[in-house]
Amino acid sequence: MELYADRGFDQTTVAEIAERAGLAERTFFRHFADKREVLFSGAAELQDLLVTTVAEAPSSATPIEVITRAVVVAGEVLQVRRDFARQRHAVIAANPELQERELIKLATLASAMAAALRQRGVKEQSAALAAEVGVAAFKIGFERWIKDSDAGDLPRDIRESLDELRAVANGQ
Amino acid sequence: MELYADRGFDQTTVAEIAERAGLAERTFFRHFADKREVLFSGAAELQDLLVTTVAEAPSSATPIEVITRAVVVAGEVLQVRRDFARQRHAVIAANPELQERELIKLATLASAMAAALRQRGVKEQSAALAAEVGVAAFKIGFERWIKDSDAGDLPRDIRESLDELRAVANGQ
DNA sequence: TATCTGATGTCACTTGCTGACATAACCTGC
DNA sequence: GCAGGTTATGTCAGCAAGTGACATCAGATA
Structure with missing residues (x-):
């Protein structure tokens, strides 16, 4: 939410989200079907x-x-x-x-x-x-x-x- | 439509659509914003x-x-x-x-x-x-x-x- | 004929997303 | 405690969607 609100949804990559969460990119997709689902x-x-x-x-x-x-x-x-x-x-x-x-x-x-x-x-x-x-x-x-x-x-x-x-x- | 109906939407690539239409893949995206828009x-x-x-x-x-x-x-x-x-x-x-x-x-x-x-x-x-x-x-x-x-x-x-x-x- | 415009092609690139396999953390029963 | 199974996570390779930049070609027009 922070990232999406700050720079916008498109301008936020899953890599950035994963990094912020301290997880691998692959792990993100194990929790959420896609970038929107968050x-x-x-x-x-x-x-x-x-x-x-x-x-x-x-x-x-x-x-x-x-x-x-x-x-x-x-x-x-x-x-x-x-x-x-x-x-x-x-x-x-x-x-x-x-x-x-x-x-x-x-x-x-x-x-x-x-x-x-x-x-x-x-x-x-x-x-x-x-x-x-x-x-x-x-x-x-x-x-x-x-x-x-x-x-x-x-x-x-x-x-x-x-x-x-x-x-x-x-x-x- | 034919391709989507035959093999399904996911199983159809834009490359295939373009080929069937006799056009380059890039051209497809000049006519349609994305694969769905067709x-x-x-x-x-x-x-x-x-x-x-x-x-x-x-x-x-x-x-x-x-x-x-x-x-x-x-x-x-x-x-x-x-x-x-x-x-x-x-x-x-x-x-x-x-x-x-x-x-x-x-x-x-x-x-x-x-x-x-x-x-x-x-x-x-x-x-x-x-x-x-x-x-x-x-x-x-x-x-x-x-x-x-x-x-x-x-x-x-x-x-x-x-x-x-x-x-x-x-x-x- | 020269030129301008619009449609198309080519290429390189980013990013979302997936499959396959490895590893680590954690139960659970014994 | 420990062997074995289950679950969460990491790593890596790869596909396909979509985009930007630049080249090319065909038709319209002056």
């Missing part, structure tokens, strides 16, 4: 959190309620380390390859949530759509939160995005 | 189509109506070459790097549509959300269409996805 190792935990939250929701809840709960909980967790999230976001925003990776991670989260919904008996299409909607609202709520110069409130921003998404989808 | 050169035209459709919609239309029209029109165009779309989809589905590229292209389309909506006076957040919703419905409609063993009807599938998205978002 910034996305946290995605697995986030996915667990989302899936667990979906799975544990009361059976009376509708798909969108379940998804809302999940992304809001994720927001609560992310919010804790705002400075880190911000720096990471800046690094990613400066590089298209990293944005690609970010997008596929989000898509993976969506499909994991969709799978968890299907487990609850939600039908295929609805599950996929609810998950996509949740991720879209999360994404836009996250961006608003990161831009906010004050402390901000990520879960609230996510909820508001979802409300506005609903309004927009209903033709308002 | 499969996404059509995205620019699609973006033009979407943006134009958004811009030309009657001023009375709501954001979601405008976006719906745009993605349906895009569906009509894509539908014409179903075999090509299918083969391309299969190649992409077999390779994570290509999926990443696909996702960033879709995200680019979404943000282009959002910009076109803002041009119409739609406020920032609503524009972004409407565009995201449109792309999500397009994506899922497209997948249904591509899986369909019959001739299928892409615009219809997209519309149905949007209807179902609305139902889901409203808590059904």
Whole structure:
């Protein structure tokens, strides 16, 4: 992260990262599939959190309620380390390859949530759509939160995005 | 496309592509930014189509109506070459790097549509959300269409996805 | 015809990433 | 404690993607 933030992602070689870490270059690739993955190792935990939250929701809840709960909980967790999230976001925003990776991670989260919904008996299409909607609202709520110069409130921003998404989808 | 479809994306070298095309390897990179981009050169035209459709919609239309029209029109165009779309989809589905590229292209389309909506006076957040919703419905409609063993009807599938998205978002 | 421009070729080079094999650290059972 | 297995790390050679610099060639234009 330090190197990426300082000189930029492209300008940082794996050799430099390895040297800074006191390891051989080869060892880096044993810990991370590629140079980008360093910034996305946290995605697995986030996915667990989302899936667990979906799975544990009361059976009376509708798909969108379940998804809302999940992304809001994720927001609560992310919010804790705002400075880190911000720096990471800046690094990613400066590089298209990293944005690609970010997008596929989000898509993976969506499909994991969709799978968890299907487990609850939600039908295929609805599950996929609810998950996509949740991720879209999360994404836009996250961006608003990161831009906010004050402390901000990520879960609230996510909820508001979802409300506005609903309004927009209903033709308002 | 032939090479990618035959031996797979990873197993195809740029040297081979260049040879098949009767060109030097260097020349390949003057036509395409990288090895993946070959499969996404059509995205620019699609973006033009979407943006134009958004811009030309009657001023009375709501954001979601405008976006719906745009993605349906895009569906009509894509539908014409179903075999090509299918083969391309299969190649992409077999390779994570290509999926990443696909996702960033879709995200680019979404943000282009959002910009076109803002041009119409739609406020920032609503524009972004409407565009995201449109792309999500397009994506899922497209997948249904591509899986369909019959001739299928892409615009219809997209519309149905949007209807179902609305139902889901409203808590059904 | 002379010249200008754009597309292509050639070459050398960096860097990401992988496979194969060697070595060191660390358990685990006895 | 120690023999044997497992896991993390090092070393090295090599492939393929992508880039910069310079040369060349073909067609358009004055």
